Amino acid sequence: MKQAKAFAGARVQPKAVRCITNGRARLAVSCQAVEPKKILMMGGTRFIGLYLARQLVEAGHEVTLYTRGKKAITSQIADDTDWGYKKFASSVKHIAGDRQDFDDVRRKLSGSGFQVVFDINGREAVEAEPLLDSLTGRGGSLEQYIYCSSAGVYLKSDQMPHREEDAVDFKSRHKGKLETEDLLQRSGVNYTSIRPVYIYGPLNYNPVEEFFFHRIKAGRPICVPGSGMQVTQLGHVKDLADAFQACIGNPNAARQVFNISGERYVTFDGLARACAKAAGAPEPEIIHFNAKDFDFGKKKAFPMRDQHFYASIGKAHASTMHIAAFPMRDQHFYASIDKAQALLGWSPKYGLIDGLKDSYDKDFGLGMCRKPADFEVDDMILSKLGKRSYSYA
Numbered sequence: 324m325k326q327a328k329a330f331a332g333a334r335v336q337p338k339a340v341r342c343i344t345n346g347r348a349r350l351a352v353s354c355q356a357v358e359p360k361k362i363l364m365m366g367g368t369r370f371i372g373l374y375l376a377r378q379l380v381e382a383g384h385e386v387t388l389y390t391r392g393k394k395a396i397t398s399q400i401a402d403d404t405d406w407g408y409k410k411f412a413s414s415v416k417h418i419a420g421d422r423q424d425f426d427d428v429r430r431k432l433s434g435s436g437f438q439v440v441f442d443i444n445g446r447e448a449v450e451a452e453p454l455l456d457s458l459t460g461r462g463g464s465l466e467q468y469i470y471c472s473s474a475g476v477y478l479k480s481d482q483m484p485h486r487e488e489d490a491v492d493f494k495s496r497h498k499g500k501l502e503t504e505d506l507l508q509r510s511g512v513n514y515t516s517i518r519p520v521y522i523y524g525p526l527n528y529n530p531v532e533e534f535f536f537h538r539i540k541a542g543r544p545i546c547v548p549g550s551g552m553q554v555t556q557l558g559h560v561k562d563l564a565d566a567f568q569a570c571i572g573n574p575n576a577a578r579q580v581f582n583i584s585g586e587r588y589v590t591f592d593g594l595a596r597a598c599a600k601a602a603g604a605p606e607p608e609i610i611h612f613n614a615k616d617f618d619f620g621k622k623k624a625f626p627m628r629d630q631h632f633y634a635s636i637g638k639a640h641a642s643t644m645h646i647a648a649f650p651m652r653d654q655h656f657y658a659s660i661d662k663a664q665a666l667l668g669w670s671p672k673y674g675l676i677d678g679l680k681d682s683y684d685k686d687f688g689l690g691m692c693r694k695p696a697d698f699e700v701d702d703m704i705l706s707k708l709g710k711r712s713y714s715y716a
Contacts, residue, residue: 357571359384360438361384361385361436361439361464362379362385362437363440363458364443365444365454366443367388371564372441373400375441375567377402377407378564379568380415381407387418387437390418400526418432426453429453432457433457439469440465440467440468441567445470445471446503455512459512465512466572467513467515467572467576469515469516470514472497472503473500473519474584476495476501487579487581487662513577517566517567517581517583518580518658520558520582520583521555521556521557521651521656522560523679527682530693531626531651532598532683534625535599535626538696541698544607544608544701546612546701548611548613549613551611553591553627555627555651555657556584556587556656556658558671562583565669569668569669570667579666584657586660588657591651594627594675601680601682602683610705612704612707614653619700622697622699627651627653
């Protein structure tokens with residue numbers, strides 16, 4: 324596989340600028356807008372892709388979504404104005420296909436002329452191979468392959484937060500992401516890999532903030548594993564979309580990996596209180612429990628891992644034995660975003676409270692949710708701890 328064209332024709336003029344963030348000086352890179360690109364997005368009808376596709380169209384790029392076509396290619400969301408949605412819907416293009424049908428992918432993409440790929444839903448390296456085969460090599464048009472990886476790839480470490488140069492874990496459940504990064508590196512293509520921590524925001528299909536909002540709405544206590552002092556990190560989906568967009572044609576993004584998330588860390592207890600504040604509700608009652616005392620089966624009692632997980636934006640690995648009781652890692656899990664801030668000229672716009680409020684106001688607060696409330700596990704915990712029982716909401 325020959326080297327792909329490196330940012331051909333991109334009008335990028337990076338310059339160093341001195342920025343002050345929270346009283347600290349840092350060196351950032353400001354990049355002028357690049358000329359419009361012909362962009363292929365794998366996926367694009369759920370969560371991250373919804374926001375990224377809109378930003379790319381607004382920036383003047385030609386955007387094509389590659390999906391199975393089983394759901395509407397576009398749909399109006401709370402952030403859209405009527406005029407803005409009409410423009411987006413009339414601009415975005417579509418290729419119907421299953422990316423697991425590798426021969427079909429090659430047939431449909433060969434000679435397509437796409438300059439930039441955003442691989443949002445890729446999980447395994449074999450899924451990226453047909454794209455590289457079709458868009459690189461003789462007559463290839465590909466200038467940049469931008470991949471959505473995960474901060475979950477980092478090897479558990481005693482030193483936090485995780486940074487991009489930290490050791491990774493090829494035995495993790497995200498090993499397919501690592502193998503894809505390895506493929507991209509070996510291929511010679513200009514690639515950029517983005518490693519988000521926990522992503523939140525309107526239309527989130529993972530039960531992160533929704534877990535807390537359900538309980539807050541029902542006036543129920545929030546059951547948190549351990550001490551509640553586990554430190555984690557969330558990044559707003561729109562900030563993630565901004566980071567993806569900042570990579571296009573940016574020479575500082577070439578063959579680089581970036582952690583992306585929010586700038587501040589938060590404890591599990593702090594997240595519960597932040598969700599209540601964002602929803603305009605009273606501070607919730609928080610009940611701590613020892614997850615080892617319960618067998619929840621396949622049920623989840625908390626949306627995050629009960630461990631410290633953080634990085635320069637990255638994450639530490641740990642046992643998943645308590646995942647069934649809580650929707651997040653029962654560990655410290657967070658990462659450093661210094662590299663992205665310095666090289667991409669990007670910084671998150673959303674603080675935790677205003678980001679959660681944006682999510683609540685444009686999703687849960689409108690009566691929408693991905694999953695109905697289920698308090699069965701909560702009642703198991705409360706009953707064993709001798710707390711008063713609650714009726715289902």
